[in-house]
Amino acid sequence: MYPQTPSQTVGPFFSYGLFFGGENILVKDQTQGPRIILTGQLFDGDGVPVKDGMIEIWQPDVNGYFNHPTDPNQAKADPNFAGFGRSETTDAGTYRFDTVKPGAIPSNDGTAPYINVRVFARGMLIDAVTRIYFADEAATATDPVLAAIDPARRDTLIAQREGSKILTIYRLDIRLQGTNETIFFDA
Amino acid sequence: MINKILTPSIDWAVQPPYLHPPYKSTAKRSPQQSLIPLAHTISELTGPVYGHESVKEGDSDLTTNTTVNGEAIGERIIVTGRVLDAHGKPVRNSLLEIWQANACGRYIHKVDQHDAPLDPNFTGAGRCMTDENGEYRFVTIKPGAYPWGNHENAWRPAHIHFSVFGTDFLSRLVTQMYFPGDPLLALDPIFNCIPDNKGADRLISSYAHDVTEEAWALGYRFDIVLAGSKQTPFE
Numbered sequence: 233m234y235p236q237t238p239s240q241t242v243g244p245f246f247s248y249g250l251f252f253g254g255e256n257i258l259v260k261d262q263t264q265g266p267r268i269i270l271t272g273q274l275f276d277g278d279g280v281p282v283k284d285g286m287i288e289i290w291q292p293d294v295n296g297y298f299n300h301p302t303d304p305n306q307a308k309a310d311p312n313f314a315g316f317g318r319s320e321t322t323d324a325g326t327y328r329f330d331t332v333k334p335g336a337i338p339s340n341d342g343t344a345p346y347i348n349v350r351v352f353a354r355g356m357l358i359d360a361v362t363r364i365y366f367a368d369e370a371a372t373a374t375d376p377v378l379a380a381i382d383p384a385r386r387d388t389l390i391a392q393r394e395g396s397k398i399l400t401i402y403r404l405d406i407r408l409q410g411t412n413e414t415i416f417f418d419a
Numbered sequence: 420m421i422n423k424i425l426t427p428s429i430d431w432a433v434q435p436p437y438l439h440p441p442y443k444s445t446a447k448r449s450p451q452q453s454l455i456p457l458a459h460t461i462s463e464l465t466g467p468v469y470g471h472e473s474v475k476e477g478d479s480d481l482t483t484n485t486t487v488n489g490e491a492i493g494e495r496i497i498v499t500g501r502v503l504d505a506h507g508k509p510v511r512n513s514l515l516e517i518w519q520a521n522a523c524g525r526y527i528h529k530v531d532q533h534d535a536p537l538d539p540n541f542t543g544a545g546r547c548m549t550d551e552n553g554e555y556r557f558v559t560i561k562p563g564a565y566p567w568g569n570h571e572n573a574w575r576p577a578h579i580h581f582s583v584f585g586t587d588f589l590s591r592l593v594t595q596m597y598f599p600g601d602p603l604l605a606l607d608p609i610f611n612c613i614p615d616n617k618g619a620d621r622l623i624s625s626y627a628h629d630v631t632e633e634a635w636a637l638g639y640r641f642d643i644v645l646a647g648s649k650q651t652p653f654e
Contacts, residue, residue, distance in 0.1 A: 290466060343460075
């Protein structure tokens with residue numbers, strides 16, 4: 233293996249280099265599937281909102297397909313859904329994405345729908361990898377990755393549904409440290 | 420069928436820890452629980468795909484991409500290099516985004532209140548795609564060092580922030596490129612967070628006389644190697 237280039241913190245000043253507008257909107261008019269808003273707050277170890285953080289997500293389309301050549305189902309993937317978004321946190325530490333609820337990736341092991349997440353911030357020398365699952369998906373109870381995690385900490389990965397009939401909101405806070413620290417993965 | 424493997428893509432001998440006490444902001448922003456090993460599935464072995472439409476012509480020249488009424492001020496430089504995957508193969512059509520302070524060490528960000536002038540003709544942000552050989556090239560202004568509040572008389576060495584996408588979710592990298600011979604490197608807790616000294620050395624660009632253009636700009640080379648699945652790729 234080639235020696236990796238080390239990571240360095242994104243620092244406090246990334247906004248004008250990485251955000252030009254619309255990076256947190258994954259849907260277009262033609263995108264297939266019901267829209268959701270995915271939101272939550274990013275907190276540090278004292279429970280203080282991280283107001284200079286960045287969340288990136290990577291997810292399949294409404295049917296569980298990725299628009300990427302490594303996915304054997306790429307040909308069936310929604311051409312109007314790229315699957316990637318980034319959101320800078322607000323002064324309240326809030327991130328937000330306008331996206332579609334992902335379908336489960338085809339599997340024979342009960343894999344539930346989820347979204348891959350990377351968390352970046354000043355004070356993080358390397359980003360942290362986590363996932364977002366959905367409380368109202370039956371497969372969330374059987375997903376093999378969730379099943380291998382301490383049940384007491386499993387909820388840190390599961391977004392709860394909120395909202396009215398016209399707006400579906402899923403909320404999950406991300407805690408970098410301390411009580412209810414989010415599960416982070418060694419990907 | 421993609422094999423599920425539990426070999427992490429990240430080499431923790433080379434990558435920084437979350438908690439690095441000399442960099443004080445890590446104290447409350449570092450996860451303390453053990454990371455959970457994650458088998459690589461299709462969601463890790465895919466990632467965002469960018470086309471050349473993602474980048475406009477001229478985005479890679481920071482000396483001209485936001486000029487208002489004159490030329491960007493400072494020492495003009497060329498920064499070029501290759502993006503390689505974990506197996507040493509060039510990463511083609513990879514999106515690079517950079518941002519940096521101006522020649523005076525000032526960022527055009529509302530939070531930056533360093534008492535140094537802004538340059539109306541230099542924003543300090545640029546983008547480009549790698550070519551068929553995995554090569555990228557930016558033209559910019561050499562950034563200045565600037566003070567920060569981490570400790571007494573703390574100064575960040577001159578650096579350029581890099582955001583890089585590889586071929587999949589595992590290969591995402593955000594890092595900083597430094598300049599050779601900078602005396603501030605030895606004093607910087609962010610640069611010195613890397614457990615392996617050779618790893619830290621890979622964050623320092625090299626002066627490249629073959630890149631330097633006569634009577635116009637100095638050249639620096641900065642190659643980037645991304646993490647990735649340790650599985651041998653299918654050919």
